[in-house]
Amino acid sequence: MKPKVAFFDFTSCEGCQLTVVDSLQTHLDLLNAVEIVNFREAISERGEDYAVAFIEGSITRASDEARLKKIREQAAVLVALGACAHTGGVNAIKNLSPLDDVRKYVYGDKADWYETYPARPISAVVPVDAFIPGCPIDREEFIRVVKALLMGKKPPIPDYPMCVECKLKENVCMFDKGGFCLGPVTRAGCGAICPTYNDGCEGCRGPIPNPNQDAMKDVLQKHGLTVDLVMSRMTMFNAFDASQIVK
Numbered sequence: 311m312k313p314k315v316a317f318f319d320f321t322s323c324e325g326c327q328l329t330v331v332d333s334l335q336t337h338l339d340l341l342n343a344v345e346i347v348n349f350r351e352a353i354s355e356r357g358e359d360y361a362v363a364f365i366e367g368s369i370t371r372a373s374d375e376a377r378l379k380k381i382r383e384q385a386a387v388l389v390a391l392g393a394c395a396h397t398g399g400v401n402a403i404k405n406l407s408p409l410d411d412v413r414k415y416v417y418g419d420k421a422d423w424y425e426t427y428p429a430r431p432i433s434a435v436v437p438v439d440a441f442i443p444g445c446p447i448d449r450e451e452f453i454r455v456v457k458a459l460l461m462g463k464k465p466p467i468p469d470y471p472m473c474v475e476c477k478l479k480e481n482v483c484m485f486d487k488g489g490f491c492l493g494p495v496t497r498a499g500c501g502a503i504c505p506t507y508n509d510g511c512e513g514c515r516g517p518i519p520n521p522n523q524d525a526m527k528d529v530l531q532k533h534g535l536t537v538d539l540v541m542s543r544m545t546m547f548n549a550f551d552a553s554q555i556v557k
């Protein structure tokens with residue numbers, strides 16, 4: 311029997327689900343190995359019997375929690391799909407301002423019509439078994455993670471910094487070009503795509519575990535930059551827990 315898989319979305323742009331659809335078009339072997347029973351963006355069926363659930367999006371209102379907990383009860387394996395679900399992503403930027411101000415800015419005099427609370431990653435509400443980082447996720451990494459999960463293996467998500475991939479590509483460092491980059495504290499796995507195309511990493515894959523804070527501070531000092539700047543840049547995708555990255 312094929313494993314039953316479901317995809318669900320909370321607050322997101324749905325770009326990670328689109329990336330899944332894109333990935334599966336070129337990996338028909340994987341598509342044939344599972345039975346997708348719930349995937350609003352791709353199929354009409356709404357099956358409630360599944361073993362693996364992929365969750366896209368952040369939790370941004372109290373009523374999301376009951377829905378997520380119900381999915382967690384059903385799924386043997388629950389996977390955070392993309393930065394919104396994994397770290398809170400761009401949705402958590404709103405947490406940096408008073409909630410009432412944000413609501414009025416977005417909804418004006420209709421602010422009371424819409425339920426909302428500070429955005430959070432799904433791991434703040436339920437236990438998460440695996441995550442696929444990035445905004446959006448990487449197509450090939452999605453395939454590797456699903457294959458690993460189906461084989462009962464640990465998903466192959468790198469736990470070393472972006473700089474490793476960047477050096478292997480022989481890129482000139484953004485700092486040496488007078489730019490800025492969060493590569494030293496950001497999880498590798500995207501092929502250092504932003505520095506490769508002359509743009510600093512903004513940390514969409516989230517921080518590495520135990521980032522070398524002293525090394526980051528040394529790099530910043532060498533280039534006349536400050537920890538405050540790192541904090542302000544890290545908040546694009548990691549506002550929910552930015553304070554844990556460089557103290």
Ligand code: SF4
Pocket residue numbers: 322323324325326327366367391392393394395399400444445446447
């Ligand atoms: S992580 Fe990025 S691409 Fe994925 S749903 Fe969130 S905003 Fe969209």
Ligand code: SF4
Pocket residue numbers: 472473474476477481482483484485491492493494502505511
């Ligand atoms: S450009 Fe960024 S990722 Fe590349 S080596 Fe420099 S700091 Fe590291």
Ligand code: SF4
Pocket residue numbers: 444445472496497500501502503504505510511512513514515516
């Ligand atoms: S280089 Fe950084 S910002 Fe760019 S895709 Fe990779 S993790 Fe995201």
